[in-house]
Amino acid sequence: MKITLTSSRLVKPAYNGNPPLKPQHVPLSLFDKVACKDHVGAVYIFSPPTPSSENIIEGLSIVLSLYWELAGRLGTDDMGNTVILLNDEGARLVEASADVDLQNVLTSQPSKDIESLYPSIQGVKELAQVQITRFTCGSLLLAFTADHQVADGHAITNFLVAWSQATRGISMGSVPLHDRGILFKPRHPPLVQYEHRGVEYITKSYSTSSISCNDHQAMNVTIHKVHFTKEFTERLQAKASYGASKSYSTFETILAHLWRVITNVRCLPGHETTHIRISVNGRRRMNPKVPNEFFGNLVLWAFPHCKVRQLIAQPLQFAAELIHDAVRKVDDSYFKSFIDFSSSGVIEKEALVPRTTLNERVQSPNLEVHSWVTFPFRQMNFGTGKPDCIIPGYLSTEGELFFIPSCTGDGSIDVYVPLFLSNLDNFKKLCYALESKY
Incomplete structure (x- = not known):
């Protein structure tokens, strides 16, 4: 299979009128900070007839006007804290073509060949990337990646559905809620009811010495x-x-x-x-x-x-009972205990780092x-x-x-x-x- 890249561009938000009032940057929340620091993505395959690239790109520019974090960049504030810069620099969109039918690529079992259908994530500054690859059979493969520090899978799926709605020219429904710095305030007085060391956080020394393979x-x-x-x-x-x-x-x-x-x-x-x-x-x-x-x-x-x-x-x-009970215990009290623990200053005092840094x-x-x-993937309909x-x-x-x-x-x-x-x-x-x- 030969993949030919035909274009690469930054797609910026298209505001209907004046841009909305928004801060210059938003801090990463306590939950963002314990997420993995990688681009995570998936591919979505559409049979012919497929939407035009022009419509997909136009829809992306529209949806970025609501999900503006994905058009930004990671940076730091005056205190040296990692923040999302809401600078509208845009998401990366790559167009490509393949010289084979899609059925020659998709086997019954996963193949490493699929990596060539993603935009490169090495040293990437964009927080969201798309590669649209068209095959000789008329099928379209849309590969999407996003920095996990910006949003979890639930939030990204909401974005993808809204993007498909914007591409079809219909209402995107409920607008995203951006108040990540306001929703998760610690309690007064704090109440740390559970152990979070070794769970969400580990010591730096453990992180650097625990290579498991x-x-x-x-x-x-x-x-x-x-x-x-x-x-x-x-x-x-x-x-x-x-x-x-x-x-x-x-x-x-x-x-x-x-x-x-x-x-x-x-x-x-x-x-x-x-x-x-x-x-x-x-x-x-x-x-x-x-x-x-x-x-x-x-x-x-x-x-x-x-x-x-x-x-x-x-x-x-x-x-099954072990799994059911363990998930049930991650309840409101546990989430609030995590917030209180993470806001207490003990992370800095004990030099703790997110468990996700293990990268095992x-x-x-x-x-x-x-x-x-x-996740409502089947609501992703770009028009065809x-x-x-x-x-x-x-x-x-x-x-x-x-x-x-x-x-x-x-x-x-x-x-x-x-x-x-x-x-x-x-x-x-x-x-x-x-x-x-x-």
Whole structure:
């Protein structure tokens, strides 16, 4: 496959009349500061007929007039704090063409080739980037990346839906809420009810000494896409919920199943502890609730954990209950405890840094999971229909899972599972084994 770049430009906000009154910059919130400092993205695939590049670009300039942070740059204020400069310098948009049909690129399993369909993120100053690639079959692939310090997945999906609405020339609905510096004030007096050291924050010395793998290990990782049909998931849920006082969600059930399967194929010592790092959206968990339109980061993490031998020996319901209880505990009191802790001055005093600075390329014996299942991707319609397929970036960190709603639209779930190549065959054998103890 040959990709030819045909243009690269900065798309700036197009204001209808005078620009809105806004500050010169906004500080990163406490939640922005613990988010990873990387560009995160996905690709969205549209079958022909597809919208024109001119309409997509015009829609982008319109939506940036509301989501102005994505047209800005990171900088510092007079106190040396990292801020988002609201300077309207624009988002990067690259146009490209491929010399093949899309079906020659998209295989049944993830391929590293997809990286060539993204704009480069090396040393990039733009906070949002787009690459539009057109294929000989008429299909369009839209790759989007954004700096995670600016917004979480929920907020970025709101932006993408609004962008598609602007492209179609219809109302973008609710406007984004920008008050990231006002919503998360500490309480007086503060009340730190939970331990946040080792959870959201770690010491600098731990950050620099805790490399969990070497380059050779990381090179032997492959990404395997698992397709869970609605029928299979319902059977799995019935197994997990049998005799329980509650029914476990699709996410809890599939994750519990994968946790046990992956732990088994890793052949870990029974006495070792394994945990999952699960992103938890705080918008509906905080009291009062934070509007869904809030644009920024509002995510903390749950950490269900267990000894390896116990996780494998106990039934599926045991793992589902661990996950359910851990996520439930990341509630209003936990979010407010985090705010009070992060505002107390202890971060600076103890030289703590966000846990996300670890940047581990191998998670074993643990997992990290990102669920995009509830994001309204299918509302992305740039004028010619919904996306046929959504694919996360090729992130080959062993044990870092992505849950994606299947584009079949029938309730099926796709999970992208990076594994050591040596574990792949055993994983395939156990992944759909409903009748076994795994």
